[in-house]
Amino acid sequence: MEVEAKFKLKDGVLEKIEKIARFLEEKEEYDLYFSHPCRDFAKTDEALRLRVENRIKMTYKGPKVDNETKTREEVNLLIDSFENAVRLLEFLGFKKFKSIRKKRRIYELDRAIICVDKVEGLGDFLEIELRVPEEKERIFEIARILGYSREESIRLSYLELLERLNWKV
Amino acid sequence: MEVEAKFKLKDGVLEKIEKIARFLEEKEEYDLYFSHPCRDFAKTDEALRLRVENRIKMTYKGPKVDNETKTREEVNLLIDSFENAVRLLEFLGFKKFKSIRKKRRIYELDRAIICVDKVEGLGDFLEIELRVPEEKERIFEIARILGYSREESIRLSYLELLERLNWKV
Numbered sequence: 001m002e003v004e005a006k007f008k009l010k011d012g013v014l015e016k017i018e019k020i021a022r023f024l025e026e027k028e029e030y031d032l033y034f035s036h037p038c039r040d041f042a043k044t045d046e047a048l049r050l051r052v053e054n055r056i057k058m059t060y061k062g063p064k065v066d067n068e069t070k071t072r073e074e075v076n077l078l079i080d081s082f083e084n085a086v087r088l089l090e091f092l093g094f095k096k097f098k099s100i101r102k103k104r105r106i107y108e109l110d111r112a113i114i115c116v117d118k119v120e121g122l123g124d125f126l127e128i129e130l131r132v133p134e135e136k137e138r139i140f141e142i143a144r145i146l147g148y149s150r151e152e153s154i155r156l157s158y159l160e161l162l163e164r165l166n167w168k169v
Numbered sequence: 170m171e172v173e174a175k176f177k178l179k180d181g182v183l184e185k186i187e188k189i190a191r192f193l194e195e196k197e198e199y200d201l202y203f204s205h206p207c208r209d210f211a212k213t214d215e216a217l218r219l220r221v222e223n224r225i226k227m228t229y230k231g232p233k234v235d236n237e238t239k240t241r242e243e244v245n246l247l248i249d250s251f252e253n254a255v256r257l258l259e260f261l262g263f264k265k266f267k268s269i270r271k272k273r274r275i276y277e278l279d280r281a282i283i284c285v286d287k288v289e290g291l292g293d294f295l296e297i298e299l300r301v302p303e304e305k306e307r308i309f310e311i312a313r314i315l316g317y318s319r320e321e322s323i324r325l326s327y328l329e330l331l332e333r334l335n336w337k338v
Contacts (some may be wrong), residue, residue, distance in 0.1 A: 036206075036261065036262075037205075037206065037207055037208070038206055038207030038262075039262065046260075048261065048291065058257065060256075060257045060260045060261060062260060064179055075253050075256045075257040075260060076253065077248050077249065077250060077253050077254055077257055078248065078249035078250075079227075079246050079247065079249075080246065080247035081246060081247075084244050084245065084246050085246055087244045088229045088244040088246055091215075091229045091231060091242070091244060092205065092217065092229065093205075093207075106176075137260075138183070147268070158278065164233075
């Protein structure tokens with residue numbers, strides 16, 4: 001279970017993070033999302049993704065289970081080949097759906113992970129993440145320190161945000 | 170594309186292989202096959218398999234494309250966790266279907282791979298395998314040297330053979 005809250009990056013927040021959190025790494029992430037052969041992921045609120053960064057990962061994301069955060073089941077698989085994963089999934093009837101590119105700066109603060117994301121075509125965001133479902137309140141406590149109220153939490157994924165942006169265009 | 174022919178292991182064949190081929194390794198393989206969420210693999214002649222040996226692999230097998238051999242499209246993915254792969258596939262609607270255990274002795278002869286398999290509940294078999302589709306005849310040439318006519322080639326997979334065995338019980 002991944003407990004996560006997302007916020008729009010506001011002025012001065014990055015500076016605050018740089019001051020109080022420990023910088024871990026910066027990386028580029030390329031995400032390719034797939035549609036299911038016989039299930040509408042948009043309706044079931046699920047996702048299947050291949051991610052390329054230093055490593056290559058296949059990830060299933062289950063439906064969100066909390067009404068304030070992006071908390072959801074997540075299963076990760078490290079794999080050895082992006083190309084073979086695409087071929088395998090396509091043979092099984094999954095279809096390439098949408099890709100997302102972002103630059104991600106990762107910090108650690110009080111056992112929580114803070115990601116500052118520059119998402120291509122979408123803008124700058126902040127994700128605070130914990131692997132302990134019981135400690136949701138700690139995420140909002142960190143958010144408060146950074147200047148966010150819990151109402152500012154965005155439950156939509158980058159994929160969903162990009163979809164909505166397309167609808168408006 | 171994997172070009173492969175299978176034969177029932179006959180008396181004296183193992184001794185012949187030991188004499189003329191180069192022994193590479195012996196390993197135990199555990200295969201777990203999955204059914205598709207909305208496609209009947211038995212009808213489409215496809216398969217999705219997790220294999221555990223020294224490494225862990227996810228494999229898609231396409232329909233057989235040759236009427237004398239088990240030649241078929243094959244996509245392999247090395248993965249880091251059997252348990253997570255099962256969870257990910259189950260979340261996507263795939264279901265555990267059947268498992269096969271075998272002890273496999275692997276030999277090399279003239280750039281072909283020869284596998285001598287002791288399949289639990291099924292018996293002893295021989296598979297001759299090449300990665301070069303154009304050289305199907307070389308497989309039957311090796312088979313001939315080992316004492317097999319091309320009519321003895323078994324096109325059914327171990328999975329299919331086990332299924333038929335169950336029908337008869």
